[in-house]
Amino acid sequence: MSIYLDNGATSYPKPKSVEDTIIRSMTQVIGNVGRTSSTEVHTVEREVYNTRAIIARFFGFDPIDHVVFTKNITESINLFLNGYLAFGDRVIYTGIEHNAVARPIEHLKQSRGIEPILLGCNPFGQLDLSELEAHLRKGVKLVVASHASNVSGDIQQIAEIGKLCKTYDSIFMVDAAQSAGVIPINMKALQIDVLCLTGHKSLLGPQGIGAILIEPKVSKDVKPLIFGGTGSLSESLAQPELMPDKFESGTQNISGILGLGAAITWLNQTDLEEHLNYERRLIEKLQAFLDSQASCVRIGNPDAYKRLPVLSFYTKAKDISWIAYELGKNYGIHTRVGLHCAPLAHQTYGTYPYGTIRISPSKFTTEEEIDLTIEALSTILR
Ligand SMILES: Cc1ncc(COP(=O)(O)O)c(C=O)c1O
Known part of the structure; x- marks a missing residue:
């Protein structure tokens, strides 16, 4: 999967x-x-x-x-x-x-x-x-x-x-x-x-x-x-x-x-706004989970409806490269970790030089996939 x-x-x-x-x-x-x-x-x-x-x-x-x-x-x-x-x-x-x-x-x-x-x-x-x-x-x-x-x-x-x-x-x-x-x-x-x-x-x-x-x-x-x-x-x-x-x-x-x-x-032929709201709802769900984890720090505007549907975070408790690796290896979940070719942005957010894990769904991502990601993260972050 x-x-x-x-x-x-x-x-x-x-x-x-x-x-x-x-x-x-x-x-x-x-x-x-x-x-x-x-x-x-x-x-x-x-x-x-x-x-x-x-x-x-x-x-x-x-x-x-x-x-x-x-x-x-x-x-x-x-x-x-x-x-x-x-x-x-x-x-x-x-x-x-x-x-x-x-x-x-x-x-x-x-x-x-x-x-x-x-x-x-x-x-x-x-x-x-x-x-x-x-x-x-x-x-x-x-x-x-x-x-x-x-x-x-x-x-x-x-x-x-x-x-x-x-x-x-x-x-x-x-x-x-x-x-x-x-x-x-x-x-x-x-x-x-x-x-x-x-x-x-x-x-x-x-x-x-x-x-x-x-x-x-x-x-x-x-x-x-x-x-x-x-x-x-x-x-x-x-x-x-x-x-x-x-x-x-x-x-x-x-x-x-x-x-x-x-x-x-x-x-x-599609409704961009409808897609955007759908993706933001997915992000909100992930965001609510991450906010319940004391060690996780999200970056960017806290209001998911003021950002593109992207979630970027790091955790003080575990190495983020290891987290991304575990997500990929054990759960088949593709994310991107590191500086995202944007060191200036990470300097702005105070996440330079280690960067963050970025989760970016699309119009085709299902709610079930987000639920499985939350499940995987809750095991990995434990
Ligand atoms: C904001 C921004 N600019 C430029 C690029 C470069 O895109 P491409 O590799 O398609 O030229 C990217 C890709 O990640 C991007 O996110």
């Missing part, structure tokens, strides 16, 4: 329609986008275009040709930060960022002389908005924030940050790795200029596909990360400025793109 509670790392299972679409993409969708002229290829091009449209609509974004495919959010973030920031640029990032943000920023500081400003977060993973405003007033090119912490599930005040960025003419980039597919994101309403996504977490798509949605006023000032064949304007040795070709050199991951399209179509 296996109980999968590590959806923060990657979601499992996926909707059946995602699996079917990937098989169809390999057996029935013939050709390479922009590279040949047979009628089948037009089908591929149409399907890829339709997927861009599905993604754009899901995130309240246009124009469709500014939805750019990448292999994951790490590539989306690198594409943008590398292509956009220059010597002396001031960039704000937060105390809950994943290394997908923190490492490229550190690299660009060392290699290019950008000027990062790391703003601390409170114990609920949120920025102090007046501190942010004080910095913005002095002139900041870019603000980068995770919508939700992958360590605790805490949710950042994205709408308020977007508003401040507009007021002070700073560009706003959001890492939506954990929130996309869980809570609605409308880029226009939230005043997000650049949204970075990964397909394989709560969007329920396959691994190896991600995207970046980038406003035209920003994309024109971003240099590509990769140069090469696009199937367009081939007479010129210069990289096309045409979107999305500017950022999509080389053959794309058609199975991944169509699989992601199927996943978002599936999400569109």
Whole structure:
């Protein structure tokens, strides 16, 4: 028996329609986008275009040709930060960022002389908005924030940050790795200029596909990360400025793109809020159990309805790696232990360098699985 509670790392299972679409993409969708002229290829091009449209609509974004495919959010973030920031640029990032943000920023500081400003977060993973405003007033090119912490599930005040960025003419980039597919994101309403996504977490798509949605006023000032064949304007040795070709050199991951399209179509047919409330109820149950254990310390907002459905904890009584190992070995329960590639977040929560055990269910987790997890934990923690 296996109980999968590590959806923060990657979601499992996926909707059946995602699996079917990937098989169809390999057996029935013939050709390479922009590279040949047979009628089948037009089908591929149409399907890829339709997927861009599905993604754009899901995130309240246009124009469709500014939805750019990448292999994951790490590539989306690198594409943008590398292509956009220059010597002396001031960039704000937060105390809950994943290394997908923190490492490229550190690299660009060392290699290019950008000027990062790391703003601390409170114990609920949120920025102090007046501190942010004080910095913005002095002139900041870019603000980068995770919508939700992958360590605790805490949710950042994205709408308020977007508003401040507009007021002070700073560009706003959001890492939506954990929130996309869980809570609605409308880029226009939230005043997000650049949204970075990964397909394989709560969007329920396959691994190896991600995207970046980038406003035209920003994309024109971003240099590509990769140069090469696009199937367009081939007479010129210069990289096309045409979107999305500017950022999509080389053959794309058609199975991944169509699989992601199927996943978002599936999400569109379900009620996100209903799923979220269901998962939060599961988390509340686990949380009530952990709170009854004197040695366990939970991190993040104590109100499960103010976090993504994630539970992160440590215990002073036993080694957390051992607990996670026991859960896996004796009960087939998959969790994730350690720093979750987010040392900054663990510093914020006071759990650095050992980290926490993270439990992250999905829409497909059953109540019985949570009951079995509680049973297992009560034996292990005894
Ligand atoms: C907040 C956050 N950002 C970025 C990433 C990196 O995702 P990927 O490995 O799909 O690029 C993760 C993955 O755990 C994450 O949780």
